[in-house]
Amino acid sequence: MDASRPSSAQRGRLHVALEVLMVFLKLGLTSFGGPIAHLGYFRREFVAKRNWLDDPRYSDLVGVCQFLPGPTSSQVGFSIGLLRAGWLGGLAAWCGFTLPSVLLLLAFAVLAPHLAGNLGEGLVHGLKLVAVAVVAQAVWDMARRLCPDRRRAAIALCAVATLGVLNSAYAQWSAIVLGALLGFALCRTLPPTQTAASTSGPELRISRAAGVLALLLFCILLIVLPAFARSHATQALQLFDAFYRSGALVFGGGHVVLPLLQQQTVTTGWIASNDFLAGYGAAQAVPGPLFTFAAYLGWMMSSPPNHWAGALIALVAIFLPGMLLVIAALPWWQSLRARRTVAALLAGINAAVVGLLATALYSPVWTSAVHTPVDFAIAVLGFVLLVRWNTPPLAIVALCVLAGVAMAAFR
Template sequence: MAWVQSFLTALKLGLFSFGGPTAHIGYFREEYVNRKKWLDDESFADLVALCQLLPGPASSQVGIAVGWLRAGWAGSLAAWLGFTLPSAAVMAAFAALYETTPGVAGAGWIKGLELAAVAIVAAAVLGMARTLAPDKPRATIAVAAASAVLLVPHAAVQVAAIAAAAAAGLALRRGKPAAPHGDVAAAANRRGYSRAAVALLAAFAALLIGLPAARALGWLPPLLALFESFYRAGALVFGGGHVVLPLLEREVVPAGWVAPESFAAGYAATQAMPGPLFTFAAYLGGTSFGWAGAAVATLAIFLPGYLLVVGAMPFWQTLRRLPSVAHAVYGINAAVVGILFAALYDPLFVGAVAAPVDFVLAAALYLLFAHWKLPPWALVAAAALAGIAVYGL
């Protein structure tokens, strides 16, 4: 069954996708475009561009969208569960280990995983650049987007860069209306889906407005107050997991749900987790209210992103076939390449490569992945072992 395939594929990605949201895009492209061939580079870049424009966990939203294209509602839920559940469980276990084992955050195997993320994202950026920014105009757009994001490191600049790239594409009037991938066309034409999509977008807005109002009136018990805090954080953050972490600190520490030192321990542990960084919510909710809190916080922080991306999908697929939208997507796709290139440099390269030995190991991992075609899970294992050998336990 298609939804089972979606779940199993996402589960593998959830277990081995280290490196944060930027690295996840590289893993997704390798699995969904190169290996599974469920969609092509253009369709994949369209999804990345859409998810960059929406608030929420961008990499998880890309996975949800791919699951929806593959197997409808069941596929979208299966993709989310597969990608999210492993890291939510590992997050709790690793957070406990971090609190009881000083120095684990600086372990050599974690350094190896950081360098593996550099190699994977580098391969993804170069592969996408060959397809989506192969000529002078699009290469210029990509470099301009990368420059803007690096020089002004704010989540809003990513949205502005994509908007400016869309305007450049309209001015250049290049790019032809795309005939959607077969799965895309079939999914977009499902009977009655547009009405359901409107209902999802309405539910997103109703929860975003209604929950804070009910909390202000004192109508929410503690678990629903927790749900409101995490739903609002997931609904209003642009830029992915790294941006939401300080927002969560303002929600849980002043409220007395999590002690500052416990939050810091969980924050450090999150950097080493596979899968989405938003599963930090499982740690915070569990610290506050046990297993029920972990489940409520995890559901709440991912729900707005799910409602938005699945609700937007049919309209996005319709709009992208219009000539004017095709021109805009021509520029947007190039900007996505630039944004990923900027993220490859900072935080991935800057954070992981601090010495010649780091660069040599990252280059070796890139060679194994891009040219020797080592599978991502094997690359992660090799990187962890290399990290232990080079940097020690």
């Protein structure tokens, strides 16, 4: 037998991984509506339709990923790929779900500089108004879900106050750490994290040794990489560090990445504020995970690496910490979620990120987009349609862009 030819078992694994890739590619092309909607699509596809896993195991996977920082829907998809086809399946799931959104946003990045005149100005302004409505909806939903009592509402207000007083690169870090400390002090009477999962947990092909290695790599990159990037001062390393730290601190949903990325890219002068908000608005119009906004930012960097290199570095860096944490947590999830101290820390962090996102709603989102009473009316209309009528985000994008173009045409 020719040793260079793949065995039947290897061909079988490749076939299953290819199946995973095609299924997630379809989801990447059609999954509009944000992470909560994505989880609904996943359940329908993998539990109800394909029977790849049952409801208890799916609920357990969702519980793991909601507990951790990172993009929840991408982490769940990666875990399903692991369950179905091992490491190659996890990679196939991530690629299939992520690449359609990436390519659409890069197409917008290529076209954006050529959108001149009233049409281009109106389009960009409309996308900035989309960002106002979408971020306001995220603040509203997260505040109701993550700050349901006075203690957690107070933690969110403390985070807002911290961000109002501090004006440094460590302001977001400080708010999150403060939230964790206040959660530990005030929220230990809350019940530990629960899911409807079975006690056996997900049977994923991850050993505890692999989990430990993933956690060590996550910590090394988070702690050592900033100092290494400063000492070597290469733009590529600084770019990787900035997006890695942003991805490592995203608790509570994809929209929370907005203030972190704004701090890392706009404040540092890497990205113009108008380009940042236009891209964020465009990210609402494409399917797939919101974290692919990082690829757009990497493309739009003012100095190399940018374009394809910048997009690839930013994309890998922002997704990597969430995936490492999933690999690290899965072997211990059943015992970890039952600890009251962990539940308290997580409650405080989640409340703090509500304050983080509320501050970002004011600046840069509101201050850069709402300049006239008409702007205010359009933003409020978009917010109400999202919150009360459950209007698809794509329809809000169309409404705001048309309004922006119309205002520019009659200016």
